[in-house]
Amino acid sequence: MTKYNTLLYYCYTTIADGEQFAADHLKFCKSLNLTGRIIVADEGLNGTVSGSPESCQAYMNAIKADERFATLEFKIDEVDEPSFVKMHVRYKSEIVHSGLRNPNIINPQQKTGKHLEPQEFLAMKDRDDVVVLDVRSNYEHSLGKFKNAVTLDIENFRDFPAMINELAKYKDKKILTYCTGGIKCEKASALLLHEGFSDVYQLHGGIIKYGKEAGGEDFEGKCYVFDNRLSVEVNSVNPVVISTCRNCGKTTPKMINCANPECNEHFTQCNECGEAMDGCCSDACKEHPRKRVYDGTGYYVKVPQPVNTAKKAGLQPVTE
Incomplete structure (x- = not known):
């Protein structure tokens, strides 16, 4: 019997009064006895919450009933204990800190790389005309990454824009970006397109969904997650430890x-x-x-x- 669930999700959508939404959302989450960490911004919602299966289902039902989050997808893990101790909902300028705040240049609601489902990503990733690009931070890809992926020497995602020049040598390739759950790729792929990369893709649902739907094949190591688990297993096909x-x-x-x-x-x-x-x-x-x-x-x-x-x-x- 499942003791608890942990939900990972994000959605780029317009929230008119994000600060008030965050305050109200915190009360709602606490009413369901959830724990977790949620970021609210005018551009959307980004969260990981944990609780009983019943509480998590009630939360998902409420979110999906809101038309602003109609496209939101939940990635659900079964866990032995809640993945957080407390419940935090914070209002910030971005739902993932990138420094790319000009919606006229980078707007994931309007233009991003082509979304690849896990099986499509698996089929494409080893082609000669493809570069698989990890857009996560050093401590994340040092723990685990896709085999032969290009990794970036960055401490935080906000450092990604400064790396564009180093990626210029791949402009004639198909760029397949990936991250933990997909949220960073929305802005990373949009920025690559803005900078003249013409053939850009992103792994829909990120590493977590890939593990669930493609067995995590060729993902080497474990995947860092932002809760008290710190890391999760991904690859059930050909696992290897690289860290x-x-x-x-x-x-x-x-x-x-x-x-x-x-x-x-x-x-x-x-x-x-x-x-x-x-x-x-x-x-x-x-x-x-x-x-x-x-x-x-x-x-x-x-x-x-x-x-x-x-x-x-x-x-x-x-x-x-």
């Missing part, structure tokens, strides 16, 4: 966050080094006074810091 321990170099599929909250780097680390380093990426982080307790998972719930009311008010701290 290595940051500290000793041994092959390991385990992704963690550094236990030093002021570092919090995402990196791969084997269990042995995790124990020896207390879940830290370096000796300096291991000695840090704010180091969190490492429980073997490498996932940490963010703890709100107390507000320094004197500093906020512009007052001098009281000394004795």
Whole structure:
């Protein structure tokens, strides 16, 4: 019997009053006892939520009943426990941070690369006239990526636009972009088209849908996800581990966050080094006074810091 579901989804659509929608949506999610992280912007909705199958079904029914989200697709995972501890809904300028905010240039509602279903992507990816392009960040593709994919040396997706010149050598190829769930590809493919790449595609539903519908064939390693699971298995056809321990170099599929909250780097680390380093990426982080307790998972719930009311008010701290 399924204990919980985790839903991954996004939708580019116009939300007239995104800030109010976010506030109302948070109350709605809490009423269903969901946990998760949702970003709302005037350009759409991007979220991962987790809860009982009944709560998740009620959530999906409500979302699909709203005509603004008629094209939204949910990717559903069965999990043993909720994938989050709390429920957050935040209003931001974009549903995925790219810095590409001019709708006259980049507007996924109007123009993106051609969507490929997982089986279509599988059939095309190894052709000589094709380049498979990973538009995710370093820590994501270091954990897992498609075989022979082109990866970019970027820390965040907002760094993607600056890489366009490095991709110019592929302009005569068919570009097949992919990411975790598809959301980054909507803007990445739109930008490539704007920059003169004529034959651009994107993996519809991303790596997650590809794993469910094409067995994850030729996706090497695991897929990073933005919840307390940190990574999920994708390939049930020809799986292989490609990531290595940051500290000793041994092959390991385990992704963690550094236990030093002021570092919090995402990196791969084997269990042995995790124990020896207390879940830290370096000796300096291991000695840090704010180091969190490492429980073997490498996932940490963010703890709100107390507000320094004197500093906020512009007052001098009281000394004795």
